[in-house]
Amino acid sequence: MAKRKRLTAPDPERLAVPQERHAMPISDIPTGIIPTPRRAPIADVAGQASAVAALEKVAAEMQAARSEGRMAIKIALEDIAGNYLSRDRVALDEAEMEVLTASLRSRGQQTPIEVVEIEGGKYGLISGFRRVQALRAMADTGEGPNHALAFVRHPEDASDAYTAMVEENEIRVGLTFFERAHIVRKSVAAGVFSSEGEALKELFASASRAKRSKIKSFMPVVDQLGSVLVYPNAVTERLGLALAARLGTEEGFGSRLRDRLRKAVPKTAEDETELLTKALQGKQPKAPAAKQSQKAAVGSEIGAGKSVEVSFKPGELRLSGPGVTPALAAQIRALLETSEGA
Structure with missing residues (x-):
């Protein structure tokens, strides 16, 4: 005859109400236990397309500003051909040149010159002859940079270039x-x-x-x-x-x-x-x-x-x-x- 197993009363401590415990903060949960939510793939594509479009717009605006002569660029002084046009200035006043050089030395070039692209990667000078002369003199003595800030113009013909030169000089220092x-x-x-x-x-x-x-x-x-x-x-x-x-x-x-x-x-x-x-x-x-x-x-x-x-x-x-x-x-x-x- 099989033996019967005697039943014993449960342990009172084990039947006690469990104590309240605080949940672990999400920041303490190891990476990978809880998957991070991800955007739908179409959202990533749309975001990248928007960023590319914005960059292309900025690049196009900069290119347009440069081609239209609205953005000044740095041009090496050795690449500027001062004899591109017959100059209207027949003589440079020494006192005026000293004042201009002093201004360039203390404040830098505040007003860009005007040039036009010519053959051989050079630029023909339209206006700013005195500034270029002063900058070259400063560069020779190590007092200034070997470049000039310039607007690249696109005159339709030589008459437009001559007119631009005369108008600039008439406005600045009357001929x-x-x-x-x-x-x-x-x-x-x-x-x-x-x-x-x-x-x-x-x-x-x-x-x-x-x-x-x-x-x-x-x-x-x-x-x-x-x-x-x-x-x-x-x-x-x-x-x-x-x-x-x-x-x-x-x-x-x-x-x-x-x-x-x-x-x-x-x-x-x-x-x-x-x-x-x-x-x-x-x-x-x-x-x-x-x-x-x-x-x-x-x-x-x-x-x-x-x-x-x-x-x-x-x-x-x-x-x-x-x-x-x-x-x-x-x-x-x-x-x-x-x-x-x-």
């Missing part, structure tokens, strides 16, 4: 009348413009007709004295117009004046100006007689078979027709200025 006439003559000689009239109209589009007329009157000074003047920018408007009048009407005056300038070799701008002034006064009698001779010269010009039409209204006397030549305009202007000074 002298000699420099204005000089660049007109150079641009026509280079074939950029077909005539002086076209060059004047394009290069100095914002100038008044009277100002363009004065620039044209300076042409004889550039043509006959440009090669011998040491300080051409010191020739004032009044002095230049008086010289133009004599050069256009008095035979041999230009050659005599060139000889005097070559022999004298003026050391300063004041010396050269004094020489030019004395040359003008040399064959001019006193003011009344000068007025008479000028009137005669004007009369002979008008009476040389060229018609001149005269119109008048209060405050304005206008001459027109084929008889109104640059020489005649210069004579009349000199006559009026002499009358004002009498």
